[in-house]
Amino acid sequence: MYVAVKGGESAIRNSQQLLAEERRGDRNVEELTLDQIQNQMSLAVDRVMAEGSLYDKELAALAIKQSRGDLVEAIFLLRAYRTTLPRFGTTIPIETANMSIRRRISATFKDLPGGQVLGPSFDYTHRLLDFSLAANGDVPDAVEAEDAVDQNMPRVTDLLNNEGLIEEEKTEDDSEPFDITRQSPKLPAERTARLQNLARGDEGFLLALAYSTQRGWGKNHPFAGEIRMGELSIEFIPDELGFPIEIGEITITECQMINQFKGSSEIPAQFTRGYGLSFGHNERKTMAMGIIDRALRARELDEQVQAPAQDEEFVLSHSCNVEASGFVQHLKLPHYVDFQSELVTVRALREAVNTDKPDEAEPIPGIVAAE
């Protein structure tokens, strides 16, 4: 009876086996392959790589398979794996103007050098369930463009920059960007730390916050200046060689939000930027990130900090779904020692009320308990 309330090693082992069985599901159904996940669940793979902070499609697919499609769990698996990887060095910063574009749209200009490239998107579909997919419908090949996508694809914000209409994108100084995966983040945070935090942040959390600014919780009037998605090669300078070599290619999505700014005593009216970047094809995420990045610059731009999305400590401390999921779910762990302490206290309090105050007791105000 005493042992029954404790965990027990064999119970845990059995639970793990049951989990494995449930994951596999009906054995008459063919098992998912990592190839299938990588190819046909590619946006799930992209999200897991982005929030898992690790660009590896195969491992992300494995994580999705292992987690039974629970993406937050898959992100967690990838992050924990990432911990074990040694760091060889840092790649050369990427230049998104040189991206091989697969999609590039701007909501601020009807036409622009390079044109609007719609690419693959849900945006132009009707959200009707396609029953032909249930029947394993074949998909016709996509049409190939007659001309190749324009090589010259300047960023919209650079076009505005030529006129001085938008703030210069400036680095705070020449120092290395802050790395929140290696150092404990400091508050107030520098923009590099903020952007890194948002790039890894939970898509749902960022989406809700960005939405809140549009509904008046934080002053923000964004235009989607440009969203571009495509491939970029990654270069690295090994110490032994001393010159850059290409070590691979990644897909990224970039969003430049343009926001109105009335100007201040020192700066004339101009547009300001909010920036979003993510591994893989993640438009919703990068747009939300662009909006929040701008909202978090309130202090820097002398705007009043009134809404949650503008509150750096609030946003940055709660954006990580690995932390959030762990801490919310840790309530499942046994707390019977703490609860016992509370029982002893509550009984003592009740006794005190019953003996000391036969008449009406004071209304009991809330006392904040730890944890």
Added chain:
Amino acid sequence: MTASSQNKNTNGSMENPEILEGYNFAYLDDQTKRMIRRAILKAVAIPGYQVPFGSREMPLPFGWGTGGIQVTASIIGQDDILKVIDQGSDDTTNAVNIRNFFGKTAGVDTTEKTNKATVIQTRHRIPETPLSKDQILVYQVPIPEPLRWLEHRETETRKMHALAEYGVMHVGLYENIAHYGRVTTSYDYPVQVDDRYIMSPSPIPKFDNPKMDKMPALQLFGAGREKRIYAVPPFTKVKSLDFDDHPFTIESWEESCALCGSSNSFLDEVITDDEGTRMFVCSDSNFCKEQIEKLTNAPLLQNGDGS
């Protein structure tokens, strides 16, 4: 304590789960361990001060002991003998999980016997058996900031610690006494270390607070999600906050342990039927077992270690 990347079990009296291939000794790479050890050294040098560190994602969820695990992984060597408890017990799910983790990644010996362990990782309890100067107690900490409930901003609490502006802590105690005639905080009861920093003892019952004072063992605290490490060096003064005329007190039970008869240990309440009948048993399962052995003057359970 040495850490190396080999998986050798030199003291092989324990049946360990098979050791994981392809991972570092105790999971973390040496760079990370060095970073954490630096944080620990700083923490020991400034008792009670929360040292920020570059906490990593571990294969266990945040909130489930990742801080304690990272601290243990950074200090554990092959000759160490590890004990892991949760709620005072060695066989709760979380304790089993963490013990298995180190069995799998470090291959160190594990034990349930408090006095045999060199490193004890704990969640929510301090063992009843007094610890010695050759032992290290590693606490898992969910919220390291004792001021968090009164001031939720990190930027502000950091300043309050720096300036030792702690009046607000006593405001909390005052409120308790004014409304209830006593302090109602029953666990995670704040302490002041070495007359300087106010510190969260982690959610141990206040029953355990007096054990922290002048403890011969080194006490290390790891908060993984919040990315903080702090420490109480051996033989350091740890005082639970109180008023002169309302001194700190600990829980006591009218009952004794139903299994070993102990009347001075922390008791868990176990409900035994749906009529609400209950019994009280020691929360420290190893202590309870040892008391029973003493009583019967013969080992009750042969297989004291491990399982």
Added chain:
Amino acid sequence: MTMSLQNPLLKVENLSHYYGDQIGCENINFDIYNGEVLGVVGESGSGKTTLLKLISGLLCPNAGSVAFDTRIEGLRDIYKMSEPERRLLMRTDWGIVYQNPKDGLRMNVSAGANIGERLMAIGNRNYANIRSDSSDWLEKVEMDLERMDHFPETFSGGMLQRLQIARNLITKPRLVFMDEPTSGLDVSVQARLLDLVRGLVSKLGIACVIVSHDLGVMRLLSHRLMVMKSGKVVEQGLTDQVLDDPQDPYTQLLVSSILPV
């Protein structure tokens, strides 16, 4: 009043603060002596709240100095002190009564704890003593002792201001800053509160800087008056003198438009 022989308690010299190219306040000079009540009057936007922030350690000036007569080292520039020193000063020798009591009180702890907090902050660890001091002060600000364990949420505006005053005065500060302490209160409540403040300040010999747009308040409380417009002091002198015989055209306008009392 013969106070010119002693050291000033607060000495403000050439104090200026700008918001971008806008003047917050410019080139302000004055001294305050022990037990003196200085009123700062002006319409909204005249810079009086900026000035109050500057001299109470809440806003760092662009130019000029604010020196306080510290107990040990005499006159010291508060912005050249270390932050711990300045914060210690703020919770011992100074008090600040905010226009909005929610800025100055802890709304989620009882009245007694609000009053007793400063005692605990400076190391008092005897519950019974803290409690009896708190209840003394509750009486001094003419509040019902039954309110001791109630939360400020349930208090009226006038009671909240009384609570703020008690919370500040319990450590017997030498200088108290008050920002529009009676605005937003009913006229009758205002009058009683002003009486209370006047009584306490004169009995305890506390120096006080009161900012208000209300000349009636100034007439009642302040010994000296400073009139501000567009960030500058246009006139200062003894209160009665300024109000009865204003020299500056702006003061004349102010007095004629608001008085008679």
